[in-house]
Amino acid sequence: MNCLLLPSAAFIDSRATITAAAQLMHIREVLKAGVGETLKVGMLGGKLGTGVIETISERAVHLSDVTLTHVPPPKLDITVVLALPRPKVLRRLIMDMTALGVRDIVLVNSYRTEKSYWQSPQLARIDEFVLEGLQQGVDTVLPRIHMHKRFKPFVEDVLPDLMTRQGIVAHPYAKRSLAQYIQSTASQADLLPDVLCIGAEGGWIDYEVALLTAHGCTALHMGARILRTEAAVNALLGQWLLHQNP
Amino acid sequence: MNCLLLPSAAFIDSRATITAAAQLMHIREVLKAGVGETLKVGMLGGKLGTGVIETISERAVHLSDVTLTHVPPPKLDITVVLALPRPKVLRRLIMDMTALGVRDIVLVNSYRTEKSYWQSPQLARIDEFVLEGLQQGVDTVLPRIHMHKRFKPFVEDVLPDLMTRQGIVAHPYAKRSLAQYIQSTASQADLLPDVLCIGAEGGWIDYEVALLTAHGCTALHMGARILRTEAAVNALLGQWLLHQNP
Incomplete structure (x- = not known):
C-alpha cells in the first residue's frame, strides 16, 4: 500500500477514521507508524493527500490535519x-x-x-x-x-x-x-x-x-x-x- | 510449459527420455498426451524441436523421431x-x-x-x-x-x-x-x-x-x-x- 484509500464518509472536516482491518494491520505491521506520524491517504474517487495519526487503537486509527490536494494520475x-x-x-x-x-x-x-x-x-x-x-x-x-x-x-x-x-x-x-x-x-x-x-x-x-x-x-x-x-x-x-x- | 527442456544426456540418436517428475506430470495432467502424440522439446543450451511419444510409464516417457532444428530466440x-x-x-x-x-x-x-x-x-x-x-x-x-x-x-x-x-x-x-x-x-x-x-x-x-x-x-x-x-x-x-x- 503506497496510500490508504478511504470512502468519502470516513472524512469529516479535517479528520478521518480508518477502520478496515487490512489497513489497520498495514499501519501497525508494515509502516509501524505511531501517534504524530504522517500517512499518505486518499478519498475513493477523490483526491490524494496526507493525515496525521492522532490516536491508534485495535479497532480504529484517527487522523487529524487531513489535507487532500493532489488529483490522481490520469487513467x-x-x-x-x-x-x-x-x-x-x-x-x-x-x-x-x-x-x-x-x-x-x-x-x-x-x-x-x-x-x-x-x-x-x-x-x-x-x-x-x-x-x-x-x-x-x-x-x-x-x-x-x-x-x-x-x-x-x-x-x-x-x-x-x-x-x-x-x-x-x-x-x-x-x-x-x-x-x-x-x-x-x-x-x-x-x-x-x-x-x-x-x-x-x-x-x-x-x-x-x-x-x-x-x-x-x-x-x-x-x-x-x-x-x-x-x-x-x-x-x-x-x-x-x-x-x-x- | 511451452516446451520440455532436457539435458543433453537425455538424447541418444533420435530418441530422448523424460524422467523429471514435473515434466511427467505436465505431460499427464496438463497436455494429457498419449502414445503417438508430438511434444515440443529442447536441449538445454541447444536447439528446439519435437519428439513423438513412444511409451509412457509412471517413471519415464520415451520419445522417438526427435528432431531439434530451431535455434532459441536471442537473449x-x-x-x-x-x-x-x-x-x-x-x-x-x-x-x-x-x-x-x-x-x-x-x-x-x-x-x-x-x-x-x-x-x-x-x-x-x-x-x-x-x-x-x-x-x-x-x-x-x-x-x-x-x-x-x-x-x-x-x-x-x-x-x-x-x-x-x-x-x-x-x-x-x-x-x-x-x-x-x-x-x-x-x-x-x-x-x-x-x-x-x-x-x-x-x-x-x-x-x-x-x-x-x-x-x-x-x-x-x-x-x-x-x-x-x-x-x-x-x-x-x-x-x-x-x-x-x-
Missing part, C-alpha cells in the same frame, strides 16, 4: 479484454491492471477458460483486488469492470462499440509484431490502440482470433517468447504507460 | 540488477526475467532487503525457477545469475564493468521519466541501456540511488504510479523485448 486510455484466468492469478492481474491505470477491464469467456472459473469465490472479491491495486498505484478512481460470459455475442455486439480507434489481440502466433505495428501507426499516444485483447493460459484459439480480427482487431505477437498472462499484461501495458504518462 | 542485451526480494516473489521474478530473455541477472543486497531473505531455501531453488522460465519462454539458454551480498562493493567495483553503454535505476521519485529518456537517446535498439537496476518492495533508498547514479546510472521514473516489483520488471522489460525482438 490509461485503454480497455483490456481479458479471457477469465484461473482464480489464483485473477487477483494479481486485477491488481496490476488497476495499478497501471487501465480504465476499463472486460473479463470474458474463452475456449480455454474452464467453466468452474466463473463460479470461483474470487470473482466476488474483485472489488478488494481493485482497492489493493489503487492503493499500490496511488490512484483513487476505480476502473470499470465488465463481465461477459458469452464470447461470441460480446465480440459481435459489444466490442465494436468499445473501440474508438484500434483494437489489438495479443497472439504469439500472429504474423505481425507489436513493435512493427507501433512503429508504423502508433508512435503518438493518441494513435495507440484503445482495446487490447489478452488470452489466459494457453492463449486464444484460432476461432477466437479470427472472430476478434473479423470485428476490427489486429493480431500481433511480441516475439518468439511466450509469456505468462501476468507478464504479458504488464509487458504490453508498459507501452501505454510510457506513451500516455510521459 | 535481450541487458543485465538486470535486482534488490533481493521476498522469497515468495523471487520465483515469479526469476521465471519472468528468464522467459523474457534477460541475459544476466544480478541479485544484490539493499537497505530494504531483510537479512533473512539471504537465508531462504528459495535461493537454492533458483535453477528450478530458471528452468520453469525457459520452458515458459521457449528458450534453452540459461541466463547468468550473479549474487552480491554487499551493495557498496558491488556498485563500486563490479557494476561499472557490466555497463558497456548505459545504466538506469528505476525510481518512482526520479526527476526524469523513462519515456523522455528513450525518446531522447535510445530509440534505436543498440542505444537502449544495458543495465537496469530495480529495487524490491519499497524501492531503493536515497543513498542507494545516489551511489548508483555516481557510478554511471541515470535515475528514471515511469510516471506517478508505483508498481509491484514484478509488474515493474515486466513493464520495463517490455521495452527491451519490443526494441530488441522486433
Whole structure:
C-alpha cells in the first residue's frame, strides 16, 4: 500500500477514521507508524493527500490535519479484454491492471477458460483486488469492470462499440509484431490502440482470433517468447504507460 | 510449459527420455498426451524441436523421431540488477526475467532487503525457477545469475564493468521519466541501456540511488504510479523485448 484509500464518509472536516482491518494491520505491521506520524491517504474517487495519526487503537486509527490536494494520475486510455484466468492469478492481474491505470477491464469467456472459473469465490472479491491495486498505484478512481460470459455475442455486439480507434489481440502466433505495428501507426499516444485483447493460459484459439480480427482487431505477437498472462499484461501495458504518462 | 527442456544426456540418436517428475506430470495432467502424440522439446543450451511419444510409464516417457532444428530466440542485451526480494516473489521474478530473455541477472543486497531473505531455501531453488522460465519462454539458454551480498562493493567495483553503454535505476521519485529518456537517446535498439537496476518492495533508498547514479546510472521514473516489483520488471522489460525482438 503506497496510500490508504478511504470512502468519502470516513472524512469529516479535517479528520478521518480508518477502520478496515487490512489497513489497520498495514499501519501497525508494515509502516509501524505511531501517534504524530504522517500517512499518505486518499478519498475513493477523490483526491490524494496526507493525515496525521492522532490516536491508534485495535479497532480504529484517527487522523487529524487531513489535507487532500493532489488529483490522481490520469487513467490509461485503454480497455483490456481479458479471457477469465484461473482464480489464483485473477487477483494479481486485477491488481496490476488497476495499478497501471487501465480504465476499463472486460473479463470474458474463452475456449480455454474452464467453466468452474466463473463460479470461483474470487470473482466476488474483485472489488478488494481493485482497492489493493489503487492503493499500490496511488490512484483513487476505480476502473470499470465488465463481465461477459458469452464470447461470441460480446465480440459481435459489444466490442465494436468499445473501440474508438484500434483494437489489438495479443497472439504469439500472429504474423505481425507489436513493435512493427507501433512503429508504423502508433508512435503518438493518441494513435495507440484503445482495446487490447489478452488470452489466459494457453492463449486464444484460432476461432477466437479470427472472430476478434473479423470485428476490427489486429493480431500481433511480441516475439518468439511466450509469456505468462501476468507478464504479458504488464509487458504490453508498459507501452501505454510510457506513451500516455510521459 | 511451452516446451520440455532436457539435458543433453537425455538424447541418444533420435530418441530422448523424460524422467523429471514435473515434466511427467505436465505431460499427464496438463497436455494429457498419449502414445503417438508430438511434444515440443529442447536441449538445454541447444536447439528446439519435437519428439513423438513412444511409451509412457509412471517413471519415464520415451520419445522417438526427435528432431531439434530451431535455434532459441536471442537473449535481450541487458543485465538486470535486482534488490533481493521476498522469497515468495523471487520465483515469479526469476521465471519472468528468464522467459523474457534477460541475459544476466544480478541479485544484490539493499537497505530494504531483510537479512533473512539471504537465508531462504528459495535461493537454492533458483535453477528450478530458471528452468520453469525457459520452458515458459521457449528458450534453452540459461541466463547468468550473479549474487552480491554487499551493495557498496558491488556498485563500486563490479557494476561499472557490466555497463558497456548505459545504466538506469528505476525510481518512482526520479526527476526524469523513462519515456523522455528513450525518446531522447535510445530509440534505436543498440542505444537502449544495458543495465537496469530495480529495487524490491519499497524501492531503493536515497543513498542507494545516489551511489548508483555516481557510478554511471541515470535515475528514471515511469510516471506517478508505483508498481509491484514484478509488474515493474515486466513493464520495463517490455521495452527491451519490443526494441530488441522486433
